[in-house]
Amino acid sequence: MFTYQTTIKLHDTDAAGLLFFSNQFTIMHDSYEALLGKLRFPFASLIRKKDYFLPIVHAESDYRSSLFVGDRLSVGVTVEHLGITSFTLAYTIKKDKRRIVGVGKTIHVAIDKKSHTKIPLPDNLRRALRRFS
Amino acid sequence: MFTYQTTIKLHDTDAAGLLFFSNQFTIMHDSYEALLGKLRFPFASLIRKKDYFLPIVHAESDYRSSLFVGDRLSVGVTVEHLGITSFTLAYTIKKDKRRIVGVGKTIHVAIDKKSHTKIPLPDNLRRALRRFS
Amino acid sequence: MFTYQTTIKLHDTDAAGLLFFSNQFTIMHDSYEALLGKLRFPFASLIRKKDYFLPIVHAESDYRSSLFVGDRLSVGVTVEHLGITSFTLAYTIKKDKRRIVGVGKTIHVAIDKKSHTKIPLPDNLRRALRRFS
């Protein structure tokens, strides 16, 4: 499992005093970017150099506990499903490396940049993702 | 059905050129705030004056189409489920009032501000939400 | 003077209960995007079709009053300075169309997309901006 560490910043919170719910998704994406970097598919080259995109077609989150500015989170990411043209990432968010405070999921589809149609996951990406499945 | 209008701003997009996926959730929440305002439960008084919170315990989104800066969206919101202590909102996002570009859902639970435990939805809130169910 | 209307959303605030300071800049940019739209230079075509960028090289804000979720703002925008290769926008943010709650400024430079060097402001943009100077 890949693990990403972060801390809740003031800008992640809202006037109700806690993490704004959209920002759990943003933290999940931050950990996905770190995972891709680890797999040598840095986001910068994905956007600038590759001939495909990996847009998210579905995302979901459950919130089990209130989170406050300064809370230290570790996000575990696994590849839950590797399909022909898509993959699913599952996220488990813990506070202080112990208590699960949230879980989530994102589904990504490989899209050709030119034709804007689905394509099979490139082989090298598939092999890389398999490391965390 | 309650409808909220908005336009994709540059800050809603990312370097892939399109709406960043978390921001679909933020737009859904903006429409929820507008709906509560319409029902005379403005968020400001919810946060400052009420003795309960309505935190989100689950959120999900599907993305059916790429969205770009300047796209005009209308978000239809309905109360899909009214439970004892919770309610579910369903969102349908259209571009130019025609094509559905995304859908989503949020589940909210009533929590007592003092005891931090679940409570039945306050009667006046329940009656108000029923208008859009 | 061009005027843009908006409402503070929950996601604009932070756990201190008020508008997060960066988001005053975001609101200023939203009003700049609306002004460009009004001048028939929509941001989408600026990014996708024009051969120049207008990046911000300096930004500043003063904060005169606390702002809360639900506050209704009107942002007045004027072109304070029109230089050879740059322009300066000045923003005045009022609450309920009366009290000034914040002011700000952004300086934009015209940059050629290919050479990445400064270029004179295109004539049609200069003429358009002059309407609000």
Added chain:
Amino acid sequence: MFTYQTTIKLHDTDAAGLLFFSNQFTIMHDSYEALLGKLRFPFASLIRKKDYFLPIVHAESDYRSSLFVGDRLSVGVTVEHLGITSFTLAYTIKKDKRRIVGVGKTIHVAIDKKSHTKIPLPDNLRRALRRFS
């Protein structure tokens, strides 16, 4: 000088392909939160336990270079001015610890939470901030 390390995330960028200008301010604030944590004034206790706020009354940034997703930044923070009721922080943002890509400033005022009026900077905070002046 206090130094904070971070990486540009996809959500920090916009459809022009680069860091969205407001997010330089957010990154500056993230480094200020880290500095306060280092000084044993964690933001969480500032918001929840102290009898004063430190709102920003002025902020400014200069942008010297384009920043892209994945860029590694180090933010140097110094206390540029320690006044009676206010302090000024200066930020220097470097890419790969070498080239200065942006600079900025924030001015903070001590405000009593009850009376909402300016107060002298608390002595322990003043002493702590002096370490980075």
